[in-house]
Amino acid sequence: MARVVLPTSVARQFAAATEFEVAAANVRAMLEALDTQHPGLRREIEDTMALAIDGEIYQDYMLEPLQPESEVFVVPKIGGG
Amino acid sequence: MDDAPHYKFVGTRPIRPDGVEKVTGRAAYGADMVLPGMLHGRVLRSPHAHARIKSIDTSAAEKLSGVKAVMTAADMPEIPNELAPAGEMMVNFREVSDNILARTKVLYDGHAVAAVAATSPSIAEAACKLIKVEYEVLPHVIDPVAAMADDAPVLHDHIFTEGLPEKPSKPSNVAKRIEIGTGDIEAGFKDADVVIEREFNTAAVHQGYIEPHACLANFTFDGQTTLFCSTQGHFVVRAICAKVLQMELSRLRVTASEIGGGFGGKTVVYLEPLSIVLSRKSGRPVKMVMSREDVFRASGPTSGANVWVKMGIKKDGTLVAGEAVLKYQAGAYPGSPVQPGCMCAFAPYDMANVKVVGYDVVTNRPKVAAYRAPGAPISEYAVESVVDELAKAVGIDPIDVRIKNAAKEGTRAAYGPKFGPIGYLDLLNKVKESEHYKAPLGKNQGRGIAAGFWFNIGGESCATININEDGTIGLVEGSPDIGGSRASMALMAAETLGVSTDRIKPIIADTASLGYTFLTGGSRTTFATGMAVTQAAQNAIQQLRERAAKIWDIPVEAVEWEDGFARPTSSNAGDFEPLSIGDIAAKAGKTGGPIVGRAEINAAGAAPGFGAHICDVEVDEETGRVTVTRYTAVQDVGKAIHPSYVEGQLQGGAAQGIGWALNEEYIYDKNGKLDNPGFLDYRMPVASDLPMIETILVECPNPNHPYGVRGVGETPIIPPMAAVANAVAAATGVRMTDLPMSPPKVLAALGNANGGGDD
Numbered sequence: 001m002a003r004v005v006l007p008t009s010v011a012r013q014f015a016a017a018t019e020f021e022v023a024a025a026n027v028r029a030m031l032e033a034l035d036t037q038h039p040g041l042r043r044e045i046e047d048t049m050a051l052a053i054d055g056e057i058y059q060d061y062m063l064e065p066l067q068p069e070s071e072v073f074v075v076p077k078i079g080g081g
Numbered sequence: 082m083d084d085a086p087h088y089k090f091v092g093t094r095p096i097r098p099d100g101v102e103k104v105t106g107r108a109a110y111g112a113d114m115v116l117p118g119m120l121h122g123r124v125l126r127s128p129h130a131h132a133r134i135k136s137i138d139t140s141a142a143e144k145l146s147g148v149k150a151v152m153t154a155a156d157m158p159e160i161p162n163e164l165a166p167a168g169e170m171m172v173n174f175r176e177v178s179d180n181i182l183a184r185t186k187v188l189y190d191g192h193a194v195a196a197v198a199a200t201s202p203s204i205a206e207a208a209c210k211l212i213k214v215e216y217e218v219l220p221h222v223i224d225p226v227a228a229m230a231d232d233a234p235v236l237h238d239h240i241f242t243e244g245l246p247e248k249p250s251k252p253s254n255v256a257k258r259i260e261i262g263t264g265d266i267e268a269g270f271k272d273a274d275v276v277i278e279r280e281f282n283t284a285a286v287h288q289g290y291i292e293p294h295a296c297l298a299n300f301t302f303d304g305q306t307t308l309f310c311s312t313q314g315h316f317v318v319r320a321i322c323a324k325v326l327q328m329e330l331s332r333l334r335v336t337a338s339e340i341g342g343g344f345g346g347k348t349v350v351y352l353e354p355l356s357i358v359l360s361r362k363s364g365r366p367v368k369m370v371m372s373r374e375d376v377f378r379a380s381g382p383t384s385g386a387n388v389w390v391k392m393g394i395k396k397d398g399t400l401v402a403g404e405a406v407l408k409y410q411a412g413a414y415p416g417s418p419v420q421p422g423c424m425c426a427f428a429p430y431d432m433a434n435v436k437v438v439g440y441d442v443v444t445n446r447p448k449v450a451a452y453r454a455p456g457a458p459i460s461e462y463a464v465e466s467v468v469d470e471l472a473k474a475v476g477i478d479p480i481d482v483r484i485k486n487a488a489k490e491g492t493r494a495a496y497g498p499k500f501g502p503i504g505y506l507d508l509l510n511k512v513k514e515s516e517h518y519k520a521p522l523g524k525n526q527g528r529g530i531a532a533g534f535w536f537n538i539g540g541e542s543c544a545t546i547n548i549n550e551d552g553t554i555g556l557v558e559g560s561p562d563i564g565g566s567r568a569s570m571a572l573m574a575a576e577t578l579g580v581s582t583d584r585i586k587p588i589i590a591d592t593a594s595l596g597y598t599f600l601t602g603g604s605r606t607t608f609a610t611g612m613a614v615t616q617a618a619q620n621a622i623q624q625l626r627e628r629a630a631k632i633w634d635i636p637v638e639a640v641e642w643e644d645g646f647a648r649p650t651s652s653n654a655g656d657f658e659p660l661s662i663g664d665i666a667a668k669a670g671k672t673g674g675p676i677v678g679r680a681e682i683n684a685a686g687a688a689p690g691f692g693a694h695i696c697d698v699e700v701d702e703e704t705g706r707v708t709v710t711r712y713t714a715v716q717d718v719g720k721a722i723h724p725s726y727v728e729g730q731l732q733g734g735a736a737q738g739i740g741w742a743l744n745e746e747y748i749y750d751k752n753g754k755l756d757n758p759g760f761l762d763y764r765m766p767v768a769s770d771l772p773m774i775e776t777i778l779v780e781c782p783n784p785n786h787p788y789g790v791r792g793v794g795e796t797p798i799i800p801p802m803a804a805v806a807n808a809v810a811a812a813t814g815v816r817m818t819d820l821p822m823s824p825p826k827v828l829a830a831l832g833n834a835n836g837g838g839d840d
Contacts, residue, residue, distance in 0.1 A: 005497060008260055009244045047164070048171050052498035056785070058685045059540060073497030076420045078536045080603020081288075081345020081451040081795060 002030060002070040010049070010074060014038040027051065027064045030072065050077045085780070090575040091788050094725045095582045097568040099339070108339040111295030111311030112370045119297070120149055120198040122352070122359050122369035123205035125212050126379060127187035127194055130221035130445040130753025131234065134185055134194070134214060141211040142197060147204035150362035151212070153195045154184040157358065158327045162239060165324070176414040178325045180448050181354050187216070188236055188413035189445050190754045191378025193351075198359040198367045221445040221753040225410040226387050228254040228444045236443045240415065254443045256415030261423050262436035263495045269402025269434025273393025275474045276402075281463040283802070283820045284746035285385035285410065288452050289737070289765050292341025293376045298356035299366040306357055308335045313343040313561055314600020319592045321350045322357060333357075336591040337561040344563075344737070345451030348602050349381055377758035381450025382747065384409040384417045388463040390426075394471040400486045402434040403427045407460055409441060412448035417441045418456030421536070424496040425799075426460035428534040429505065429691065430486045435495035445753050451602060453734060454535040454795035458741065458802060462820070465531035465803030470816065479530055479807070480513045483693070488534075504717030504781025505532075505691035511777050512693050517713045525700050526710065529807025532693040533799025537792035538603035539684030543596035544613040546574060546621040546678035552663025554580070556587040559598030560610040564733075564794060565726035569607045570614045572722050573788060577618035579645030580662060596681050604792020607722060608783070609684035615787045621678025628665045628672040633657050686785025690796035692716035694735060696804035700812045702831060705824035707743055707809055713775040714800075719783045719791025731797045732774040738801025740766045744821050 001021040011018045016038045024030035035042035045051075050059045052073040058064060059077055066072070102108040139151045160178045164171040178184070183192050195212050199205035220234040227233055233254055241249050244258035270276055296310035306328070312318050315335040323330050340347065352369040359367040371380065386409045393402040405426050411417035419439035427435050437460075472479040487506045493499045512518055512530060522528060547555035556574050560566055567587040575582045598610065622642045629647035630637040639654035640647050646659035669676050697711040714731040721727040744764040748756040757763045782789025802820060810816050815830045 012244075012246065047166065055499045055501050056686055057498070057536065057538075059538065060683055071498070075497055076424070078421060078538050078603065079348075079451060079455065080536075080538055080605065081343075081348070081453040081455055 001068060002066045002072055004030060004034065004072045004074070006074050010044060013044070014041050016041065024066055026066055027061045030066060045074055048077065049074045088576055090572050090582060091720065091722050092724065093572065094723060095568060095572070097565050098571060098587055099562065099567055110292050110341055111338045114297045114309045114338065116297065116299055116366040119366040119368055120200060120363055121202045121205050122196055122198045122356055122367045123202065123209050124193045124355065124375065125195040125209040127183065127190060127192040128754070129187055129216055129218050130190050131219040131236070132187050132216035133219060134183060134187065135217055136215045137195060138213040139195060141213070142208040145204065145208045145211060147200040148197060148208045149200065149365060150198040150359045151195065151208065152355065152358050152362060154182040156362070157182060157325065157354065160325060174324050177321060180414060181325065181351060189447050191375070191447060192413070193379060196355045196359060198363050222254070223444055223446060223749050223753055225385065225408045225442040225444055228442050229408065229440065236413065236445065240443065255440050256411065256443060257441040259420055259423050259439040260437070261496050264434035266402055266404050266434045266436040270393045272395070272401045274396045275471060276391065276393045277467055277470050277474065278389065278391035279463070279467055279818055281388045281390070281466065281818045283386050283388070283459050283462065285382040285446065286741045286745040287377060287382040287763065288344035288346035290342030290344060290346055293371040293373060294347070294352055294380060295370040296353050296356050297366060297368040298353065298360040300357060300360040302364070304332055306333050306360070308333060308353060308357065309338055310335065310353055311338045311340050311347060313340065313347040313563065313602055315561065316559060316592050316597050317348065317600045318350055318353055322354050325354050326357060334591055334593040337589055340561055340563055342563070344453050345455060345602060346381055348600050349450045351380060373760065374758040377763060378755050379447055381412065381448055383452035383455060384411065384449050384459065386410065386459045388460060390463045390467045392467045392471055394475055396475050398475060398477045398482050398485045400430055400432045403430070403432055403464065405437045405460060405463065407437065407439040409439065409456065409459065410444045410446060410449070411441050412446045413443060414448045415441055415443060417449055418451070420456065422456030422460040425457035425534050426464050428494050429488055429532045431488050431492040432486060437495070453737065453798040457533065457535055458738065458799045461533055461799050462802035462806070465800065466806050466816070469529065469803070469807040469810065480509060480518065483532055484509045484513065501688060502781060502784060503689060503691055504779045507781060508691060508715045508717050508779040509693055511779055512695060512715050515695065515713060515777065517695050517711060517775065522697060523699070525702065525812055526697060527808045527810065527812025528695065528697050529804045529811055530693060530695050531800040531803035531807060532691070533796050535604065535690045535796045535799060537608065537687040537690050538605045539609045539687040540599040540605050541683045542598045542610040542613040543681045544610065544617040544679070545595065546617045548621060548662060548666050548676035550666055552661060552666045554578070554585045556585050556614065557590045557595055558587065558610050558614060559590055559595045560601045560606040561589060563601055564730055565723060566601070566606045566610070568726065569611060569722040573611050573615050574618045576788065577615050578622065578662070579643065604690065604794045605687065608687050608786055608790045608792050611722065611788070611790055612684045612786060613680045613682050616680035616682060617678040620680060621676060624676045624678065625662065625665050628669065628676065629660050631672045632660065632665070632668055686783070688719060688783035688785065688791045690717065690791055690793060692796040692800055694800040694804040696801070696808045698805060698808040698812055700809060700827065705828035705831065707822055707827060709739055709771055709805065711772055713777065714797055715777040715779065716793065716796055717779045717781045717791065718793045719786070720780055720789035721778050722788060722790060724778065727778060727793050728776045730794045731776045734797025735774045735801050736766055736771055738798045739771065739805060742802040742805035742820060742822060744823055746821050
């Protein structure tokens with residue numbers, strides 16, 4: 001089961017826990033699982049957040065594979081100068 | 082044994098491909114383009130910091146001879162007040178549109194209200210003076226802490242603070258509250274032997290690019306528009322203009338001019354939609370160029386801020402807790418870089434207990450824009466200042482405290498993920514071992530060090546490698562070249578193809594000639610576009626091998642590419658003379674047509690940047706002047722593709738950070754009018770102010786890039802403010818907590834204010 005961690009602000013917005021254990025083979029399945037529990041969460045994440053999957057940050061994502069021991073942190077998208 | 086890869090071209094220092102045009106004055110910057118029948122546009126700007134627009138009368142301006150078009154916000158589509166995707170971010174385009182041209186209220190001195198196109202600049206300026214705007218002046222607020230007060234004038238009725246447990250009942254200037262953290266902050270402080278807390282203030286500072294914003298739009302009656310402009314991202318300009326003007330992307334073709342500096346400030350659109358509308362209304366090309374005063378009054382600086390930091394340390398030098406509250410001014414619309422400020426604040430440290438709260442605060446100033454490592458220099462200045470004090474409190478050298486607590490591979494950042502391979506510890510040891518760190522100091526001199534962290538990003542990039550008929554190579558990419566990236570792209574293509582850089586001509590294509598490429602920012606270009614260029618070159622090599630196989634009539638698997646030549650893999654494949662790119666290109670027509678390598682990618686795997694700077698200063702106790710006498714910037718650069726330009730990034734970031742530390746600030750009068758909109762009164766460092774900035778490049782390759790690239794452009798602006806402040810503290814024994822550390826403030830802090838003072 002991949003470990004998924006939401007930022008406090010997003011968790012609060014959806015009255016959700018900040019941590020989830022999700023059985024998913026890729027990011028799309030993970031987001032679908034989260035959205036089933038908290039409708040609208042998938043869109044919020046996709047529109048405004050990046051994912052740090054096992055330490056590597058993805059600004060865009062959909063089919064990235066997840067391992068059972070994967071760690072996914074939902075983090076704000078980063079821009080830059 | 083040195084197991085680092087040995088490259089033939091990567092890591093060398095060829096002359097930049099755009100160098101001759103620049104040093105001979107022939108490079109075309111934003112204001113240099115001219116078209117037949119071209120008009121000159123000018124903008125009428127608000128004289129008030131905060132006012133309601135009651136009416137605008139343009140009739141007198143329209144009647145002036147030579148005036149061909151006048152526009153107000155009524156000439157732009159009304160955009161709904163909602164977030165919409167824009168590149169990698171969600172943006173409220175209503176606010177973008179309002180910032181381009183005020184619709185109902187002006188929110189800062191310099192806010193654009195109307196625009197004119199005329200046959201000469203002087204006629205356009207005269208016409209602006211004929212436009213009558215009736216204002217209802219409103220109370221204003223400049224300072225972010227004052228803007229958070231309950232009785233502060235509220236800028237926007239629709240902003241209710243996000244990030245609170247309950248939606249507030251009344252609007253506020255606080256657009257958002259953010260909180261990140263890890264561990265147990267209270268337990269961490271209980272564990273500490275020494276706890277220090279300090280409050281800091283930093284000034285809003287401008288990116289200070291030499292070339293002002295400039296553009297030239299040409300609308301034609303078939304509905305097509307071409308736009309030439311100075312920008313860090315012409316695909317993003319196209320997207321924003323199309324959105325705020327409700328155009329199809331295919332009707333707007335944007336070409337990026339040569340760019341005279343950006344530093345994040347040219348990721349924003351100001352003049353471009355105005356020139357398009359004025360061109361559409363007049364039927365003529367319209368050029369618009371900001372004056373320096375316009376640049377200061379109306380284009381984005383980065384935030385000024387109020388920062389409170391509390392940290393705890395054990396006697397053995399272990400940092401056990403870090404807490405911070407960041408209040409960043411966003412300017413007139415939400416969107417300060419407080420989020421990355423929160424995430425970066427304690428990132429250089431492997432520290433168990435962290436809590437950071439941030440506030441995004443609107444004020445009656447120009448909307449902030451990105452500036453190198455947006456948000457990070459402010460929070461890290463405060464943290465690095467406190468770390469310096471903590472080290473002294475426990476009697477440990479500040480570099481040893483940083484070495485003891487340094488983030489390493491596997492360290493979990495307070496914002497969540499673990500770091501991959503990073504060279505932070507290596508570079509801290511380089512600081513400690515450096516001749517500079519050990520050099521003696523003179524009277525009234527002090528030395529400070531400080532560290533910095535920035536994420537770096539990847540993103541979307543396209544590249545094409547055109548194999549010309551004579552074997553030379555056209556390299557086409559879409560990233561505007563701010564810091565010498567064309568040279569780096571040519572080097573990576575040369576290394577991959579095995580041919581010299583003088584055979585490769587890199588160009589930056591317009592938006593109609595290449596696929597979407599995200600802007601030059603976030604320290605992404607050499608990483609992401611470099612990855613696209615490398616993959617395009619590999620794609621070309623595959624095709625070159627296939628063509629050689631056809632020429633030799635052998636299987637492609639029996640052809641290898643080595644040092645710029647196709648060769649049989651072994652004598653079993655046949656006895657053939659190697660074929661150069663030119664040999665293969667000459668027969669391209671017979672073997673299938675032109676050879677074009679291409680790549681379209683969304684690059685992930687950007688590795689973070691860490692750096693540390695050493696600063697020596699001398700403080701004049703009579704005048705309060707701080708002179709930087711020696712400065713060294715040390716950074717993990719992954720792999721320096723063109724070391725001269727990497728060193729240049731470190732030197733430029735350090736110079737800008739020193740200006741932020743010592744002199745730069747926006748000064749507003751009591752009416753909220755900017756008092757110093759020019760380089761005479763807004764004091765940036767010039768060459769004679771600074772010593773030669775020394776650099777030490779530490780190369781810890783990014784495993785996710787074919788040549789190990791890490792972004793390098795932003796990290797170097799993070800350490801300077803604290804490095805200078807720590808040096809001033811070492812020289813004087815006084816901790817400065819307000820930036821800039823200008824002579825009057827230093828004098829006041831020294832208790833020696835002979836006619837000076839903190840005004």
